[in-house]
Amino acid sequence: MKKILQIGTNGQVGWELLRTCAPLGEVVALDYPDLDLSDSAGLRELVRSVKPDIIINAAAYTNVDKAESEPELARAINATGPGVLAEEAKKINAVMVHYSTDYVFDGTKGSPYVETDIPNPLSVYGQTKLEGEQAIAASGCVNLVLRTSWVYSMRHGGFVTKVLQWARTQEVMRVVDDQISGPTSARMLAEITALILAQGRDDVFGYLSEKGGLYHCAGGGSCSRYEWAKAILEMDPKKEEHVVKELLPAKSNDFKVPANRPMASVLTNDKLEKTFALWLPPWEVGLALTMGA
Numbered sequence: 066m067k068k069i070l071q072i073g074t075n076g077q078v079g080w081e082l083l084r085t086c087a088p089l090g091e092v093v094a095l096d097y098p099d100l101d102l103s104d105s106a107g108l109r110e111l112v113r114s115v116k117p118d119i120i121i122n123a124a125a126y127t128n129v130d131k132a133e134s135e136p137e138l139a140r141a142i143n144a145t146g147p148g149v150l151a152e153e154a155k156k157i158n159a160v161m162v163h164y165s166t167d168y169v170f171d172g173t174k175g176s177p178y179v180e181t182d183i184p185n186p187l188s189v190y191g192q193t194k195l196e197g198e199q200a201i202a203a204s205g206c207v208n209l210v211l212r213t214s215w216v217y218s219m220r221h222g223g224f225v226t227k228v229l230q231w232a233r234t235q236e237v238m239r240v241v242d243d244q245i246s247g248p249t250s251a252r253m254l255a256e257i258t259a260l261i262l263a264q265g266r267d268d269v270f271g272y273l274s275e276k277g278g279l280y281h282c283a284g285g286g287s288c289s290r291y292e293w294a295k296a297i298l299e300m301d302p303k304k305e306e307h308v309v310k311e312l313l314p315a316k317s318n319d320f321k322v323p324a325n326r327p328m329a330s331v332l333t334n335d336k337l338e339k340t341f342a343l344w345l346p347p348w349e350v351g352l353a354l355t356m357g358a
Contacts, residue, residue: 066090067269070117070159072100072150073124077218078164081255082123089262093117096124102146103138112153119262119269120154121162122147125194129168132189133323143193148200155206160273162258167214167246167283169195172327177287180212180279180336187325198279207274209261211254211282214332215293218251219355224290228297232309242291242314245329247283250351257282261341276340281332284348291315296349300356 067090073079074096086092093115101107102124112120125143126132132139147163154161168191169184186192201208217223231238265272288296291314298304298312317326338344345351 067118068093068115069119069121070112070115071095072102072120072122075221076123076125076127077216077221077223077251078254079123080220081218081252082121082258085255085259086121086262089259090118103141105145105149108146108149109153112150112157112159116157117159119160119162120150121258122150123164125164126190129188129190129326130323132193136189136193139189140193140196143190144196144200147197148204151201151204151206151208154208155204158270159206160262160270160277161201161204161206161208162262163197163201163208163210164254165198165210165212166191166194167212167330167332168327169198169212170327170330172330175329177331177333178281179333180281187327190324202279207270207277209258209273209277210279211258212279212332213249213254213281214246214283214330215248216251216254217248217355224248224293225297225352225355228294229301232298232301232307234308236308237311237313238294238309239313239315239319240291240294241317241320242289243316243328244326245287245289246327246331247285247287248293248348248352249282249284249345250355252355253284253345253351254282257337257343257345260343264341280337280340281334282337282345283332283334284345284351285334286347286349287331288348293348293352296352297356300353302357
């Protein structure tokens with residue numbers, strides 16, 4: 066049995082990983098305040114005491130707007146912490162699994178992004194997540210970094226639950242139609258992670274020594290946030306609770322927020338599909354399965 070150290074259990078992906086990774090081995094799972102990603106010494110001590118075969122980092126500083134006023138904390142959690150975990154993974158021949166974001170791109174390419182496209186983050190959040198990717202690569206550890214986009218679940222105040230809440234409290238909803246990406250089910254992202262690790266069977270270290278690295282892993286296809294919100298309302302199994310009468314498209318400039326966001330940050334999963342013969346279904350299918358529609 067493999068020993069898995071999972072960092073982050075309360076977030077959308079971490080909560081799902083607890084279930085998908087359980088069959089793979091013994092899972093030691095921790096989250097804040099029992100573990101602090103900004104505490105480098107504590108992270109090193111943890112890895113050395115647990116001696117895991119696999120480290121999965123599902124924790125991150127994800128408040129995109131607040132990161133603009135807390136860059137040091139965002140960097141400690143999104144960049145320095147993952148780098149420390151990767152350094153310790155390298156020392157004990159453990160595999161490091163980590164999640165990154167489409168926000169490492171500026172959204173101006175005009176077509177879906179591939180792994181070799183040059184990042185150009187527009188925000189502190191995107192910049193610190195990119196630095197986390199770079200720190201893991203620089204460590205030389207065997208790793209699997211999955212860049213994803215617009216992760217959602219039915220818990221933890223993500224976009225889906227926000228739209229459902231707004232539909233029950235606002236007669237008119239305005240959602241931007243000029244931000245485009247691929248909504249990604251947290252459950253499916255966790256399942257893909259577990260399936261890749263399972264493909265390694267008894268020698269996941271050797272398997273990912275050959276096949277590991279950076280991969281895009283996002284819901285298939287693309288949509289605007291307005292189109293996503295429209296689908297959420299249509300798939301809501303409790304439409305009778307809606308008070309919303311109008312869903313109106315808006316522009317990003319209509320909402321004054323601290324952080325800039327990429328306008329079109331669609332990721333293509335071609336490399337993931339070719340390497341592991343795994344893929345995520347179209348975002349509409351993932352959303353329907355998540356919402357029970």
